[in-house]
Amino acid sequence: MxxxxxxxxxxxxxxxxxxxxxxxxxxxxxxxxxxxxxxxxxxxxxxxxxxxxxxxxxxxxxxxxxxxxxxxxxxxxxxxxxxxxxxxxxxxxxxxxxxxxxxxxxxxxxxxxxxxxxxxxxxxxxxxxxxxxxxxxxxxxxxxxxxxxxxxxxxxxxxxxxxxxxxxxxxxxxxxxxxxxxxxxxxxxxxxxxxxxxxxxxxxxxxxxxxxxxxxxxxxxxxxxxxxxxxxxxxxxxxxxxxxxxxxxxxxxxxxxxxxxxxxxxxxxxxxxxxxxxxxxxxxxxxxxxxxxxxxxxxxxxxxxxxxxxxxxxxxxxxxxxxxxxxxxxxxxxxxxxxxxxxxxxxxxxxxxxxxxxxxxxxHFISAFGEHVIGKEVEQALKEATEDTSISVNEFTVAPQISPEEGLPYHEWLIEFENEPENEPQLIEALEQSLQQQNSYYLDLIKGKVLRPLKITKIKKDGFQTYMKSIGKLGGQNKIPRLANDRKIADSMHQLKLIK
Incomplete structure (x- = not known):
C-alpha cells in the first residue's frame, strides 16, 4: 500500500x-x-x-x-x-x-x-x-x-x-x-x-x-x-x-x-x-x-x-x-x-x-590553433565512438600538445578506461570522424596539416581521483574539466606518474 x-x-x-x-x-x-x-x-x-x-x-x-x-x-x-x-x-x-x-x-x-x-x-x-x-x-x-x-x-x-x-x-x-x-x-x-x-x-x-x-x-x-x-x-x-x-x-x-x-x-x-x-x-x-x-x-x-x-x-x-x-x-x-x-x-x-x-x-575550450573545440563536442565524440562497443570510460580530459618532441601538434586525450579498446587506432579514427563532423575549424586544421590526429594517453585506475586529491579538490562539487586550452592538468598527470 x-x-x-x-x-x-x-x-x-x-x-x-x-x-x-x-x-x-x-x-x-x-x-x-x-x-x-x-x-x-x-x-x-x-x-x-x-x-x-x-x-x-x-x-x-x-x-x-x-x-x-x-x-x-x-x-x-x-x-x-x-x-x-x-x-x-x-x-x-x-x-x-x-x-x-x-x-x-x-x-x-x-x-x-x-x-x-x-x-x-x-x-x-x-x-x-x-x-x-x-x-x-x-x-x-x-x-x-x-x-x-x-x-x-x-x-x-x-x-x-x-x-x-x-x-x-x-x-x-x-x-x-x-x-x-x-x-x-x-x-x-x-x-x-x-x-x-x-x-x-x-x-x-x-x-x-x-x-x-x-x-x-x-x-x-x-x-x-x-x-x-x-x-x-x-x-x-x-x-x-x-x-x-x-x-x-x-x-x-x-x-x-x-x-x-x-x-x-x-x-x-x-x-x-x-x-x-x-x-x-x-x-x-x-x-x-x-x-x-x-x-x-x-x-x-x-x-x-x-x-x-x-x-x-x-x-x-x-x-x-x-x-x-x-x-x-x-x-x-x-x-x-x-x-x-x-x-x-x-x-x-x-x-x-x-x-x-x-x-x-x-x-574551458581548446583553441590553441583557432579550432574552438568545446566540451559538448568532445563528450559527443566519445559517446559516438564508444557506442555499441565494449569500451567503458571512467573519466577523461583533453589538452593541446603544442610543441611535441616530434611531428605536428595534436590534441592529447587523457582517458581512464574501465574497459580498454581492443583496437585503439579504430577508436581514434571514430573520435576524429565525430570531431571533424562537428567542428569545421578542427577539420580544416587537420586537412591543412596544421594539426595531426589526436593521441590517447591511458590513465591508471583512480588516476583522476589521485590528481583531484593532490590539488585538494576530491569530492563535493568539484569536477574535472572536459578540456582546457593549457596543459596544467595534463602536465600534472604526467608529473604525478598517473600515466599507464
Whole structure:
C-alpha cells in the first residue's frame, strides 16, 4: 500500500505542473515581469544608484547602463557586502554566502538572499514533482534518499553564514523528507571525502535506497565502494532504487558505466544548479534539455560564444535566441548579480518551451590553433565512438600538445578506461570522424596539416581521483574539466606518474 505521502504527492505534482505550464507558455512576458521587478527592487541599492536604475525603463537602457561583468569585475561591490554593508547589490544583507573556489580569483563569495534562497529549494522539489506528474511513479517517496553533498557546517562572516551551496541547501530539506534522508548529519559533516564516502557506505548498505543524487563522478566512487563491500551490484543491493538525480556534468559519458554498476537501467533527472542560481531542470523524460527557470527571480541574457570576447558583443534576451547556437549565459537576479557572466555556455534544444543543455565553460575550450573545440563536442565524440562497443570510460580530459618532441601538434586525450579498446587506432579514427563532423575549424586544421590526429594517453585506475586529491579538490562539487586550452592538468598527470 502506498503511503499517505505518496498518494498526496500526485495531486500536488499536478498543481505544480499547472503553475509551471502557466509561466513557461508565456516566456517573454514572464521574463519582462522579472526584469521590471529586479530593477524596481534594487534602485535604492549602491549598485542601482551607480547604474541609474531609477532611470531605466527598458531593456535597451539596462544594456547601456550595465556592462557584462564576471566575479572579478563585481568584486569591489561583493567586498563591501562581505564587510557587512547593507543595500549594496540587493536590498538589506544576504542571508548566506555560497563560497566557491575560483580558479583565477581565489575564494568567491556569491550572495544568497532572502528572495533568492527559496528558488534553489523550489526548483529541486519541482524537478521531482514533474517526474511524478509525468510518470505517475511516486513509490520512491517512501524509500530512503541520499544526496551526496558538501558539509552542512557553516562559518560566519560579519553576521552572514557561509559555506558550500550544497551544504546550505542541506538545511532546507523539507520536514516530510527528513526521516527518509541519508546520510546522518554526523556523516554529512565529515570533511575528508574518502572518509565520508566510507561512512556513507556503512550507513546505507543495508537500507532501502530509492533515490540517489549527486555529481556522477562522485556517485560512481560511492557505487564502487558499495560493490566492493557487498559483492553485489547496486541494483541488487537496492532493489527499489529507481531514480538517479544528477547535476554539474553531462551524464552521457558515465551512463554505460552506471548501468553496468547498477545492473539495470534507472530513470534519471538532470538538474542545473549553481551557487549563482538554480537555472533549469529536466521536466520531461523523453525530451532533450532542461526547462529554463524563467520565473525564479533570474533575468537571462545570451551572447554568442563565438563573439563573446569581441568589444561590445550583441546581448540577446530569450525572445531572440536560436536553436543549437552556443551561447554564454548572463544573469541578473534577486541575489544581486547584475549582467553577470556565470562562465557557462548553453545551447537551446527547444524554444517552446525554452529548454537548454550545458555545452561547456567559456574558459574551458581548446583553441590553441583557432579550432574552438568545446566540451559538448568532445563528450559527443566519445559517446559516438564508444557506442555499441565494449569500451567503458571512467573519466577523461583533453589538452593541446603544442610543441611535441616530434611531428605536428595534436590534441592529447587523457582517458581512464574501465574497459580498454581492443583496437585503439579504430577508436581514434571514430573520435576524429565525430570531431571533424562537428567542428569545421578542427577539420580544416587537420586537412591543412596544421594539426595531426589526436593521441590517447591511458590513465591508471583512480588516476583522476589521485590528481583531484593532490590539488585538494576530491569530492563535493568539484569536477574535472572536459578540456582546457593549457596543459596544467595534463602536465600534472604526467608529473604525478598517473600515466599507464
Amino acid at each position: 502506498p503511503s499517505f505521502k505518496a498518494v498526496l504527492s500526485k495531486p500536488f505534482a499536478k498543481y505544480v505542473a499547472k503553475r509551471i505550464k502557466k509561466w513557461s507558455s508565456r516566456p517573454v512576458e514572464t521574463q519582462q515581469k522579472v526584469f521590471e521587478n529586479l530593477i524596481s527592487e534594487a534602485k535604492h541599492t549602491a549598485f542601482g544608484k551607480d547604474h541609474n536604475f531609477a532611470g531605466i525603463t527598458s531593456y535597451k537602457e539596462f544594456q547601456n547602463n550595465v556592462p557584462i561583468r564576471d566575479y572579478e569585475d563585481l568584486k569591489p561591490y561583493v567586498e563591501r557586502v562581505v564587510a557587512g554593508e547593507e543595500d549594496i547589490l540587493w536590498k538589506g544583507k544576504p542571508i548566506y554566502f555560497a563560497k566557491t573556489s575560483g580558479t583565477t580569483s581565489g575564494a568567491k563569495y556569491i550572495p544568497i538572499t532572502k528572495e533568492s534562497m527559496p528558488t534553489h529549494v523550489e526548483a529541486a522539489r519541482n524537478a521531482i514533482l514533474m517526474y511524478i506528474h509525468e510518470t505517475g511513479n511516486a513509490k520512491f517517496v517512501d524509500g530512503k534518499m541520499i544526496f551526496l553533498q558538501g558539509s552542512p557546517i557553516l562559518e560566519e562572516k560579519n553576521g552572514i553564514k557561509l559555506g558550500r551551496l550544497s551544504g546550505i541547501v542541506a538545511h532546507y530539506v523539507p520536514k516530510y523528507l527528513q526521516k527518509n534522508r541519508l546520510p546522518s548529519l554526523e556523516t554529512n559533516c565529515i570533511d575528508d571525502w574518502e572518509t565520508k564516502v566510507e561512512a556513507i557506505v556503512d550507513e546505507t548498505i543495508n537500507e532501502d535506497m530509492s533515490i540517489i543524487s549527486g555529481i556522477p563522478s562522485w556517485v560512481q566512487m560511492y557505487f564502487e565502494k558499495l560493490i566492493e563491500k557487498s559483492g553485489k551490484n547496486v541494483g541488487d543491493l537496492f532493489k527499489n532504487f529507481n531514480l538517479f538525480i544528477f547535476g554539474g556534468v553531462n551524464y552521457e559519458p558515465y551512463r554505460a558505466k552506471f548501468e553496468n554498476l547498477i545492473g539495470r537501467k534507472v530513470a534519471s533527472i538532470e538538474l542545473y544548479p549553481a551557487s549563482e542560481g538554480f537555472f533549469a531542470f529536466q521536466d520531461k523524460q523523453n525530451e532533450k534539455g532542461m526547462l529554463l527557470q524563467l520565473n525564479s527571480g533570474i533575468f537571462y541574457e545570451f551572447v554568442e560564444a563565438e563573439h563573446f570576447f569581441e568589444e561590445n558583443p550583441t546581448r540577446l534576451t530569450i525572445a531572440d535566441v536560436k536553436l543549437s547556437v552556443n551561447y554564454v549565459m548572463i544573469i541578473s537576479s534577486t541575489a544581486g548579480l547584475w549582467a553577470y557572466n556565470i562562465g557557462d555556455t548553453v545551447e537551446f534544444t527547444s524554444l517552446k518551451p525554452y529548454r537548454v543543455i550545458v555545452s561547456g565553460r567559456i574558459k
